[in-house]
Amino acid sequence: MSPTPLAETVASLLPRARTELAELVAFRSVADPAQYPPSECAAAANWVAEALRAEGFEDVALLDTPDGTQSVYGVLPGPAGAPTVLLYAHYDVQPPLDEAAWVSPPFELTERDGRWYGRGAADCKGGLIMHLTALRALRAHGGIPVTVKIVAEGSEEQGTGGLERYAEEHPELLAADAVVIGDAGNFRVGLPTVTATLRGMTLVRVRVDTLEGNLHSGQFGGAAPDALAALVRVLDSLRAEDGSTTVDGLAADASWEGLQYPEEDFRRDAKVLDGVELIGSGTVADRVWARPAVTVLGIDCPPVIGATPSVHASARALISLRVPPGTDAAAATELLMAHLRRHVPWGARVEVEQIGQGQPFRADTGSPAYTAMAEAMRVAYPGQEMQTAGMGGTIPLCNTLAGLYPKAEILLIGLSEPEAQIHAVNESVSPEELERLSLAEALFLRNYAASRAV
Structure with a gap:
C-alpha cells in the first residue's frame, strides 16, 4: 500500500x-x-x-x-x-x-x-x-x-x-x-x-555540618566555620578553570565520532547570553555526548529575602553527574562520593547519599x-x-x-x-x-x- x-x-x-x-x-x-x-x-x-x-x-x-x-x-x-x-x-x-x-x-x-x-x-x-x-x-x-x-x-x-x-x-x-x-x-x-x-546518570545529596546552630556573623564571623561556605568550596572543586567536570579519578577526555553540533547552533539552542562563554573543552559533541558532566541541581540555604546575618551551621546540595558510554555508573558514583568527602575543607562533617542512578x-x-x-x-x-x-x-x-x-x-x-x-x-x-x-x-x-x- x-x-x-x-x-x-x-x-x-x-x-x-x-x-x-x-x-x-x-x-x-x-x-x-x-x-x-x-x-x-x-x-x-x-x-x-x-x-x-x-x-x-x-x-x-x-x-x-x-x-x-x-x-x-x-x-x-x-x-x-x-x-x-x-x-x-x-x-x-x-x-x-x-x-x-x-x-x-x-x-x-x-x-x-x-x-x-x-x-x-x-x-x-x-x-x-x-x-x-x-x-x-x-x-x-x-x-x-x-x-x-x-x-x-x-x-x-x-x-x-x-x-x-x-x-x-x-x-x-x-x-x-x-x-x-x-x-x-x-x-x-x-x-x-x-x-x-x-549518558548514564548518578544523583547524590551532600550535606555539610560545622556548628550546632547558626551564629551571629558579627559576633562569630571570621573564626566560626561556615557550612554554606564549605559547601561552596566542595561544589567548586567539581569544575576546572574552563568549566570542565573534574571528579578525581574519572576520565573526561573522550571524543565523539559522528554527527557534530556546531557551536553557534548550540549557543542558539541553549539560549546562551551574548558574551557568555561555553564551558569545557573539545567539540560541543564531545562535551554533551561523550564526556561526564556535573550539575548542581539545588542548594538548601536561606533565600536572599528574609536572610539574617548568620554563620550557617548546615548546608546541603543535590548533585547530578552524567556518565558517558564506556563508564560504569556505579563506579562513577563511588568516585563522585569519594571526591566530595575528600574536598570538604576545615574538617567539616560531611554526609553523602546516593539518590538515583542509571547506566549509559x-x-x-x-x-x-x-x-x-x-x-x-x-x-x-x-x-x-x-x-x-x-x-x-x-x-x-x-x-x-x-x-x-x-x-x-x-x-x-x-x-x-x-x-x-x-x-x-x-x-x-x-x-x-x-x-x-x-x-x-x-x-x-x-x-x-x-x-x-x-
Missing part, C-alpha cells in the same frame, strides 16, 4: 492527538510526593490504562513497581508468527519549576506560535500519544502487522529504578524482538534522528530494525536521510532491556528536539514533528514486520 493514504490518516488523527495530549498534560504527575500528591500520578496512570483498553489492548495492568510508583502495561496481539515490538514512554514529568515564568500554565496545553506548550508535552506524554496515533493509523489501513506491547513508566524522571527492578523480577513481561523508546528526539525540527548513545547506553545501529526505521523516516521526512546522534540524557530502562533481551533491537526516537526545552519552563512540542514521527513509527512497524517475514 502506498504510504500516502497512511500519511493522510495520520494527519486526520492530529486533532484527536491534541485533545488527548491536553487531557494527559493536565495531570500534575510529578513522581515526588514532597511536591505533588501521589493521586496525580495515579490519575495519569489510570488515563493511560483506559486509553490502552479503548484501543483493544489485552492484559492491561497497573504494575506496582518497587519504588512505590506504577507503570502501565498492555499487549495488543498481532498476526500469528509476527514479531513483537515493545513501545515505551513515560507519563511522569519534571516539576514545572517557576510557574510564574511560564507564558501559559504548565499543566494546561496551550497552542502558541505553531507549538503546543505544557509540561510533558514532549517529555514524554507526547511520546505516548505518538505511539497511539501510529497504531490507530495502521489499524485504518489493513491492521497492525506486529504484536505490540506498550509500557508507560511512572518514575523515569526521578531515576529511582522502579520499572527496571520490576522487569528484572518479571523477565518475560517486556520480552520483544524490537523496542522503540519514544523518549529521545530529533537533532533539530525536521531532521529525522535516531539516538545511538545515552549504546545501541547497535547496524541492526535490521535501524534499516527499517531509516526507510520509514525517508518517507515521513521527504528529502531527508535518517541521522544518528547522541543524547546527553539518561533512560535507565535501556540497559535493563539490553541485559534481559540481548537479541532485541533497541531504537530511540521522540519529540524532544532542542526547541522543546524539556526540563525547562515553557516546554513545548511541535505538532508537525508529532505528525511526522507518528507516520514514521507506523511505517517502521510495517517495514519491520515485512523484513521479519522474508
Whole structure:
C-alpha cells in the first residue's frame, strides 16, 4: 500500500492527538510526593490504562513497581508468527519549576506560535500519544502487522529504578524482538534522528555540618566555620578553570565520532547570553555526548529575602553527574562520593547519599530494525536521510532491556528536539514533528514486520 493514504490518516488523527495530549498534560504527575500528591500520578496512570483498553489492548495492568510508583502495561496481539515490538514512554514529568515564568500554565496545553506548550508535552506524554496515533493509523489501513506491547513508566524522571527492578523480577513481561523508546528526539525540527548513545546518570545529596546552630556573623564571623561556605568550596572543586567536570579519578577526555553540533547552533539552542562563554573543552559533541558532566541541581540555604546575618551551621546540595558510554555508573558514583568527602575543607562533617542512578547506553545501529526505521523516516521526512546522534540524557530502562533481551533491537526516537526545552519552563512540542514521527513509527512497524517475514 502506498504510504500516502497512511500519511493522510495520520494527519486526520492530529486533532484527536491534541485533545488527548491536553487531557494527559493536565495531570500534575510529578513522581515526588514532597511536591505533588501521589493521586496525580495515579490519575495519569489510570488515563493511560483506559486509553490502552479503548484501543483493544489485552492484559492491561497497573504494575506496582518497587519504588512505590506504577507503570502501565498492555499487549495488543498481532498476526500469528509476527514479531513483537515493545513501545515505551513515560507519563511522569519534571516539576514545572517557576510557574510564574511560564507564558501559559504548565499543566494546561496551550497552542502558541505553531507549538503546543505544557509540561510533558514532549517529555514524554507526547511520546505516548505518538505511539497511539501510529497504531490507530495502521489499524485504518489493513491492521497492525506486529504484536505490540506498550509500557508507560511512572518514575523515569526521578531515576529511582522502579520499572527496571520490576522487569528484572518479571523477565518475560517486556520480552520483544524490537523496542522503540519514544523518549529521545530529533537533532533539530525536521531532521529525522535516531539516538545511538545515552549518558548514564548518578544523583547524590551532600550535606555539610560545622556548628550546632547558626551564629551571629558579627559576633562569630571570621573564626566560626561556615557550612554554606564549605559547601561552596566542595561544589567548586567539581569544575576546572574552563568549566570542565573534574571528579578525581574519572576520565573526561573522550571524543565523539559522528554527527557534530556546531557551536553557534548550540549557543542558539541553549539560549546562551551574548558574551557568555561555553564551558569545557573539545567539540560541543564531545562535551554533551561523550564526556561526564556535573550539575548542581539545588542548594538548601536561606533565600536572599528574609536572610539574617548568620554563620550557617548546615548546608546541603543535590548533585547530578552524567556518565558517558564506556563508564560504569556505579563506579562513577563511588568516585563522585569519594571526591566530595575528600574536598570538604576545615574538617567539616560531611554526609553523602546516593539518590538515583542509571547506566549509559549504546545501541547497535547496524541492526535490521535501524534499516527499517531509516526507510520509514525517508518517507515521513521527504528529502531527508535518517541521522544518528547522541543524547546527553539518561533512560535507565535501556540497559535493563539490553541485559534481559540481548537479541532485541533497541531504537530511540521522540519529540524532544532542542526547541522543546524539556526540563525547562515553557516546554513545548511541535505538532508537525508529532505528525511526522507518528507516520514514521507506523511505517517502521510495517517495514519491520515485512523484513521479519522474508
